[in-house]
Amino acid sequence: MELLLGQHVTPLLFLLTLGSGAVLKQSKDLEEAWGYVTVRSNASMFWWLYYANNPTKNFKELPLIMWLQGGPGASGCGYGNFEEIGPLDAELKPRNTTWLQAASILFVDNPVGTGFSYANDSKAFAKDLSTVSSDMLVLLKEFFRSKKEFQTIPFYIFSESYGGKMAAGIALELYKAIQSGSIECNFVGAALGDSWISPLDSVLSWGPYLYSISLLDDQGLVEVTAAAKEVMNAVNRRQYALATELWSATEEVIEQNTDDVNFYNILAKKSPDGKASKHKNISLIKLYQRHVEPLHKDSLSDLMNGPIRKKLKIIPDHVTWGGQSGEVFSNMAGDFMKPVIDIVDALLAAKVNVTIYNGQLDLIVDTMGQEAWVRKLKWPKLKQFNQQKWKALYVSPESTDTAAFHKSYENLAFYWILRAGHMVPSDQGEMALKMVRSVTQQKHW
Ligand SMILES: *[C@@H]1O[C@H](CO)[C@@H](O)[C@H](O)[C@H]1NC(C)=O
Ligand SMILES: *[C@@H]1O[C@H](CO)[C@@H](O)[C@H](O)[C@H]1NC(C)=O
Ligand SMILES: *[C@@H]1O[C@H](CO)[C@@H](O)[C@H](O)[C@H]1NC(C)=O
Ligand SMILES: *[C@@H]1O[C@H](CO)[C@@H](O)[C@H](O)[C@H]1NC(C)=O
Numbered sequence: 001m002e003l004l005l006g007q008h009v010t011p012l013l014f015l016l017t018l019g020s021g022a023v024l025k026q027s028k029d030l031e032e033a034w035g036y037v038t039v040r041s042n043a044s045m046f047w048w049l050y051y052a053n054n055p056t057k058n059f060k061e062l063p064l065i066m067w068l069q070g071g072p073g074a075s076g077c078g079y080g081n082f083e084e085i086g087p088l089d090a091e092l093k094p095r096n097t098t099w100l101q102a103a104s105i106l107f108v109d110n111p112v113g114t115g116f117s118y119a120n121d122s123k124a125f126a127k128d129l130s131t132v133s134s135d136m137l138v139l140l141k142e143f144f145r146s147k148k149e150f151q152t153i154p155f156y157i158f159s160e161s162y163g164g165k166m167a168a169g170i171a172l173e174l175y176k177a178i179q180s181g182s183i184e185c186n187f188v189g190a191a192l193g194d195s196w197i198s199p200l201d202s203v204l205s206w207g208p209y210l211y212s213i214s215l216l217d218d219q220g221l222v223e224v225t226a227a228a229k230e231v232m233n234a235v236n237r238r239q240y241a242l243a244t245e246l247w248s249a250t251e252e253v254i255e256q257n258t259d260d261v262n263f264y265n266i267l268a269k270k271s272p273d274g275k276a277s278k279h280k281n282i283s284l285i286k287l288y289q290r291h292v293e294p295l296h297k298d299s300l301s302d303l304m305n306g307p308i309r310k311k312l313k314i315i316p317d318h319v320t321w322g323g324q325s326g327e328v329f330s331n332m333a334g335d336f337m338k339p340v341i342d343i344v345d346a347l348l349a350a351k352v353n354v355t356i357y358n359g360q361l362d363l364i365v366d367t368m369g370q371e372a373w374v375r376k377l378k379w380p381k382l383k384q385f386n387q388q389k390w391k392a393l394y395v396s397p398e399s400t401d402t403a404a405f406h407k408s409y410e411n412l413a414f415y416w417i418l419r420a421g422h423m424v425p426s427d428q429g430e431m432a433l434k435m436v437r438s439v440t441q442q443k444h445w
C-alpha cells in the first residue's frame, strides 16, 4: 500500500467563541496532516486531518469526526472544509463555528476520483455503494494503523446528502470490520445530514412540500405528482438507471413550475448560472450541473487548484481538484436511486448510534421525505421513538429564537434544524456546532 504523507502546523489567529456568545481572540496553532492511500489498483484516495483546536481541551479529550460530502463527486476536503465546517473559510479567514472546537476532523475525498482523489483508469471508478464502502475501509484501516493515537478516541461519521447514503454503507462495513478484529477504532455513530437514504421518498414528497409553501399551484402539483409517479414505477421495477433519468426529468418539471426554485434552500435566490447550459439536454449532464457543479464553483476551484495544492505539495501533476467529478457521478448513476433504509435498520440493530438531521428549507432532501422513510424502519423501538415529544433547542440560554427541534430514543436521534437548507452547517453554523457537541455527548441541553 502506497502512502504519501504531509504534516504541518500553521500558526493561526483564531477567533474562539465562548458559551455566552462573546468572541475572544486567541493565537493557536492549527495542527494538520494529509496523505494519499491507494485503495485499489489505479485508484487513490486523498484525506486531510485537522486536530481538534479547543482552548481548554487536548485533541485526545475530544472525538474524531469523518466528514463525507455528497454528489457523488463533491469534495469534503474542498467544499466541506472551506465552505462548511473547517477552520478557514473560502477566503482563508477563520470560521468561528468550525467543528474543530468540538472534534478533530478527517475529511476524505470519496468516492475515488472526487476532489484530489483520482483514478488512473476509467474502469477504476466506483459503480456502487459496496465498492465505495470497501474503498473507504482500506483507507480507514491505513489511517488508524498509521495514527494509533486515534484508535481509542470516539469516532463518528457525519455526512451530507449523498454522503449520508455512503455514511450508512461505510458505517455498517466498519462495524463488521471492528467485530471481526480487522480494524482498530472506537466507532460510535453515524450522523446522516439531509441524506439520500430513500431517494423515492424524497421525490414523492417534493410536490406536497412545494404545494404547502405556495411554490406550486394545483396544476403544477398535478404535473410534479405525475413525474414523481414515473420515478416510483421505475424504482419499483428496479430500473435504477432509468429512475435516475426520470428523477432528472422531475426536477425539470419543478424548475418549470417554480421559476427555478433553489433545490438546496427554497428561500435562497436561484443560482445565477442555473440556466447557463439550457442547450444541453442529457439528463445526466443536467443532474451533474444541478447537484455537483454548484459545489465546484470557480472561486473554490481556484483556491484548491492554486494556494491549497501548493501548500499540500503531494498532489500529483496529472490530478486536478474536481477534474474527475463528472465521471464519479456518471459511474454511480445506476446506484443513485437505490434506497438504503435496510442498512440504517442494520445499524440500529447493531446498537450503532444513528443521528438524522435535516434542514427545514431543503427541497432536494426535504424533511417530509426523511420522515417518510423513518416510518418504514423495522427497528422494534420505532414506536417508542415516535411517542417521544420533541424538544425545542436554542443556540444559547439567552436566545428566544427556536433553532431546532430534537427527539431521541435509545440509539436513534432526529434533529429538525430550522432556517437551514441542504447545507446545514453553512446555513446555521452555531446550531450545527451545538448539535455536534450534543451528538458526541459533550453537552446536555
Ligand atoms: C460568528 O461571527 C458572526 C459574524 O461576525 C457573528 O454574527 C456570530 O455571532 C459569530 N458566532 C459566534 C458563535 O460567536
Ligand atoms: C497513477 O499514475 C501516476 C502517473 O503514471 C503514477 O505516478 C501513480 O503512482 C499512479 N497511481 C496509482 C494509484 O495507480
Ligand atoms: C491500470 O490502468 C492502466 C492504464 O489505464 C491499465 O492499462 C491497467 O490495466 C490498469 N491496471 C489494472 C490492474 O486495472
Ligand atoms: C430533450 O430531448 C428529448 C429527447 O431527445 C426531446 O424530446 C426534448 O424535446 C428535448 N428537450 C429540450 C428542452 O430540448
Ligand SMILES: *[C@@H]1O[C@H](CO)[C@@H](O)[C@H](O)[C@H]1NC(C)=O
Binding pocket: 154, 188, 353, 408, 409, 410, 411, 439, 440, 441
Ligand atoms: C449513544 O446514544 C445513547 C443514547 O442517546 C447514549 O446514551 C450513549 O451515550 C451514546 N454513546 C456514545 C458513546 O456517545
